[in-house]
Amino acid sequence: MQTLTPHVYWAQRHGEIYLRVELSDAKNLDICVQDKTLQFKARGHGAKGDNDYGFSLELLEPVKPEVTHRSTQRLVNISLRKREERWWDRLTLQEKKPLFLAPDFDRWLDESDAEMELHAQEEEKISRVSIESKIRKDPYLGLKKGYLFMYNLVQFLGFSWIFVNMTVRLFILGQDSFYDTFHTIADMMYFCQMLAVAEVINPLLGLVKTGVFPAMIQVVGRNVILFVVFGSLQDMQNKAVVFFVFYLWSTIEIFRYPFYMLSCIDTEWKLLTWVRYTIWIPLYPLGTLAEAVAVIQSMPVFDETGLYSISLPQALGLSISFSYPLKLYLVLMFLGLFINFRHLFRQRRRLRSRKRKMN
Numbered sequence: 001m002q003t004l005t006p007h008v009y010w011a012q013r014h015g016e017i018y019l020r021v022e023l024s025d026a027k028n029l030d031i032c033v034q035d036k037t038l039q040f041k042a043r044g045h046g047a048k049g050d051n052d053y054g055f056s057l058e059l060l061e062p063v064k065p066e067v068t069h070r071s072t073q074r075l076v077n078i079s080l081r082k083r084e085e086r087w088w089d090r091l092t093l094q095e096k097k098p099l100f101l102a103p104d105f106d107r108w109l110d111e112s113d114a115e116m117e118l119h120a121q122e123e124e125k126i127s128r129v130s131i132e133s134k135i136r137k138d139p140y141l142g143l144k145k146g147y148l149f150m151y152n153l154v155q156f157l158g159f160s161w162i163f164v165n166m167t168v169r170l171f172i173l174g175q176d177s178f179y180d181t182f183h184t185i186a187d188m189m190y191f192c193q194m195l196a197v198a199e200v201i202n203p204l205l206g207l208v209k210t211g212v213f214p215a216m217i218q219v220v221g222r223n224v225i226l227f228v229v230f231g232s233l234q235d236m237q238n239k240a241v242v243f244f245v246f247y248l249w250s251t252i253e254i255f256r257y258p259f260y261m262l263s264c265i266d267t268e269w270k271l272l273t274w275v276r277y278t279i280w281i282p283l284y285p286l287g288t289l290a291e292a293v294a295v296i297q298s299m300p301v302f303d304e305t306g307l308y309s310i311s312l313p314q315a316l317g318l319s320i321s322f323s324y325p326l327k328l329y330l331v332l333m334f335l336g337l338f339i340n341f342r343h344l345f346r347q348r349r350r351l352r353s354r355k356r357k358m359n
């Protein structure tokens with residue numbers, strides 16, 4: 001029986017040659033490559049009905065001996081690997097194209113399109129590798145982000161409650177609301193500020209990429225005011241200064257925590273970022289000033305009550321009032337203000353350069 005030639009369609013990439021042989025229900029496939037010659041034989045249903053079909057092609061350049069092929073009900077797909085990765089001007093050595101051969105326009109790309117495809121594949125590979133290595137590097141990333149998101153959410157809700165409560169009371173009661181701020185707000189403030197200890201632990205555990213020291217200054221500074229100055233002196237609790245301290249603290253936090261929440265889900269809301277890194281400029285000195293006023297007002301109360309005073313040996317018959325360590329603390333406060341002000345300025349500058357990079 002005579003051997004017929006099937007229709008063959010071809011396309012190439014820098015490293016591969018693709019052939020599509022129009023032969024349905026192909027059986028007894030015999031495909032081999034020797035250096036530059038490809039031989040194909042099979043039985044199947046082609047343009048001239050059921051028959052033996054075959055062809056031989058002398059290729060333009062050598063290919064690797066391994067051939068991969070896959071036959072479907074309608075056709076046979078063959079892939080060859082070029083020995084050298086470069087673009088061929090044509091498929092066959094002879095310039096005149098055989099009649100049975102035509103370009104496969106479903107897969108056809110010209111050289112520059114193929115290069116772009118190659119680049120896209122490489123980029124995809126690189127990004128896949130970098131995602132995989134990130135996951136491999138930190139298998140607990142999701143858990144960490146989940147914890148931070150919940151922490152920030154709880155703080156945001158706590159400080160929002162404080163801020164809204166104080167604002168509503170200010171509108172309804174006016175200046176009278178100043179004097180019982182502590183009794184209405186203190187429990188929630190205790191809760192939020194105790195929880196804020198996590199902000200010192202988080203960088204220690206490497207959960208957030210920030211310094212431990214600025215967070216420690218912030219948390220210790222506020223907790224001294226809340227637990228020692230206000231918490232342990234009843235006489236301080238109905239002073240107007242409590243209102244100012246709590247209001248200034250909560251004003252920054254209703255922006256700071258949502259900013260962190262968004263960063264946990266890799267999202268940025270530019271206006272919120274700007275507010276988070278700007279509003280502290282007036283609030284931080286005002287907050288420190290209000291805290292300093294509270295410390296100064298508490299000194300005579302500590303002197304009178306003798307609370308936390310340090311007794312010296314009996315022979316001296318003296319005790320040191322807690323107002324002395326508080327004087328030292330006043331100095332530390334302004335030192336702390338300076339350190340954190342500088343830290344926040346750096347964070348703000350980093351934000352500006354990040355914005356420039358993005359543009």
Ligand SMILES: CCCCCCCCCCCCC[C@@H](O)CC(=O)SCCNC(=O)CCNC(=O)[C@H](O)C(C)(C)COP(=O)(O)OP(=O)(O)OC[C@H]1O[C@@H](n2cnc3c(N)ncnc32)[C@H](O)[C@@H]1OP(=O)(O)O
Nearest residue numbers: 208210214215218221248252260280283284287333336347
């Ligand atoms: C050690 C001895 C102590 C002695 C005590 C001495 C007393 C000192 C007293 C000092 C005076 C204090 C006065 C103060 O209490 C008054 C007030 O607060 S008034 C109100 C105004 N206050 C503020 O504006 C300050 C608010 N607080 C803060 O900003 C922070 O607490 C501070 C530590 C100062 C700065 O925060 P941080 O270092 O974390 O900077 P960033 O916000 O830029 O964050 C850096 C990156 O880490 C990521 N991050 C941080 N925290 C979280 C989180 N919880 N969840 C998720 N991600 C977080 C953040 O996204 C940044 O990442 P990236 O760089 O990728 O953007």
